[in-house]
Amino acid sequence: MPTIDALPNELLVLTFEYLALNSPRPITTLASLCLTSKRFQAAAEPFLYQVYRGYIRTPNHSNQESFARTLVDHQHIFAYNLANYPNLAKHVRKLDLVLHYRDDEWPLGPLGPWGDTMTTRRTTITAILQSVVRNLDLPRASLHVKMLWVRALNGADRQAYAACIIFLAEKAVEELTLRYEQRSVQKIQTPGAFKQWFEYNWLFEAVKLATKRPTMANNLFCNLRTLKMFQQGGTEDAPLWPLSFAFRLPNLSHFEVHGCAEEYLGTDLPMDVEEDWSDLEPSPIQTLVFQDADINSWTLSFLISSCRALKLLRYQMAVKGDSAGSVFDYEGVNTALLSHTDSLEVLDIEFADKRVAFYRGRDSFISSSLRCLPQFPRLTSIKLPINAILPFHGAPNPSMLDPLHVCHSTLGSFLPPSLEEFHFSNHIQRHHARFGQLKEFGDNDLRMFPKLRRMVILSMETEHPDWYALKETFKSAGIMLVISP
Known part of the structure; x- marks a missing residue:
């Protein structure tokens, strides 16, 4: 009967790879195998280290x-x-x-x-x-x-x-x-x-x-x-x-990057660091992730533009120090994303906690939305704040938010046809104003998105009767509508 030492190297390497991935104590197991023979040592050491x-x-x-x-x-x-x-x-x-x-x-x-x-x-x-x-x-x-x-x-x-x-x-x-x-x-x-x-x-x-x-x-x-x-x-x-x-x-x-704050990059850097960014070639980075990060829209736009072909962008927005009252303007981000229309597959902008959602997710009449997304043929998953995709417009102050001041464009006009999953990353705070937009999307626009299978809406009024009728509309189109608290 042939011994294990007679196994060809290919099978030996596959065996050790399996032990490295599945053994409850891979370091001890592989270290012991290294002591067995020089051949075992040569095969096991790469997985051990x-x-x-x-x-x-x-x-x-x-x-x-x-x-x-x-x-x-x-x-x-x-x-x-x-x-x-x-x-x-x-x-x-x-x-x-x-x-x-x-x-x-x-x-x-x-x-x-x-x-x-x-x-x-x-x-x-x-x-x-x-x-x-x-x-x-x-x-x-x-x-x-x-x-x-x-x-x-x-x-x-x-x-x-x-x-x-x-x-x-x-x-x-x-x-x-x-x-x-x-x-x-x-x-x-x-x-x-x-x-x-x-x-x-x-x-x-x-x-x-x-x-x-x-x-x-x-x-x-x-x-x-x-x-x-x-x-x-x-x-x-x-x-x-x-x-x-x-x-x-x-x-x-x-x-x-997890846990960062930036207010200089993308605006005016001092001379001793500006040269480090001035001669960059477009980076091959495809996945760009910032978690628990307080970076302004200029910085995010600059970093997006520094990449050659992004496939995934994830930004978990935080509020640090005295930046709570500032508005995140999506205009620059909208422009920067246009350089990735042929590559972007996942776009995720969310909030680190409810406090951040309150400050940065508020409807503002000086903030623009992301209007470029219909131009992304590969974009399949989107998670965005409500005010990034469905802006209000024309009202002189926030107290006048009602259906008359909702942006006239429907949700469907802001989304790509390739979309498979869509999430709002903060709660609907004004049900009567936002529901009209969502109902119009359900009644008139679902046929524009043949691949859409799931949509998640955060609401403080999850038991509102309006949602039941809307769920049935989505269900008839083969789409799961989730209303989450």
Whole structure:
């Protein structure tokens, strides 16, 4: 009977891939297989290391001794393992790192009081990463960055470690997730702080320098497809203007930011950051996502226009600081979207909570709607605030909102024929005014949308008798109408 060792490599790789995806303890299982034979090790190691997560366990200040025993810093372990597994970095497909601003919140130091063995290990790690820094092919004008990094690594700066780890794995990494702890963004709230922040945010500066090389053939991160950034905790939010490097990555298709606020980008940037955005080529980004984000319409329009062919745009609107009273004007967004008529498939603009919906979802007579959507032949899923798709017009003040002041165009005139699913992302507040538009859509326009199968309306009056008749109208056309509270 043939042994498992006699299996052809193709079947062996499929077996290990199944274990990596379905085993309850994939790391332990694959690590054990690596010890079985050199052949098993060669087949299993890529799956063992394809996902690398770096994090630092939150210290328990009530039990420092226990904390010293349980602290796990994968950023250091990853670098140290390179000494024993030189091919490790080539197998990493995903990186998930937590980045801290500085180490003074870790009273036991970056590695903890683990004795001479750990001191030796730290020396080895630092030497590896300093070698990486010295070998970076940076432009001559940026050589001082190397010295900054060398000094930072001597001080065990966590962001410098994380940046070096990303460079070590850049040839194979396809998905990069960065989770910023609160204080790591407090220094960069205004462009005036850019020079000071430059000396701390090794990661942004490193990737930016790498993507501004003279030739694309020498560009790093050529396999990076997904970049996700999270701002974790606190009350401050990360700005977007330092992120021009993301739009230079040659094959990035998914860009996602959680917890951001921006008021400069798309208007007037100071000279020290404007040049970073001035010479951008259209980005290959196809999915653009901003969650819990307070970005004005000019910024959103600018970012949309910086992409070559968007397929999905998702913006979860938040209200930060004193921006609550501002109106989100869809005019610029309407213009920017027109450059993606042949590619856009999903459009999703929603609100982070009810408070945001109250401020930004109100009907305003100075705000325009998205009129361009009928021109999108591939657009199948839409989720929009009511005032983005069905504006009021002509009334001198909000107290005069009644059916006479509703926009004369019907809902059907604002939607593409390819539509399959449509959602309103906030509640109907004036039933008598809005229902007339929806009834007209049901009575006259449904035949214009042969692929439409589901429509969701949010209403404070879900039991209103008007909805029952409208549901029957939609049902007769083969469309599910959902009235949700």
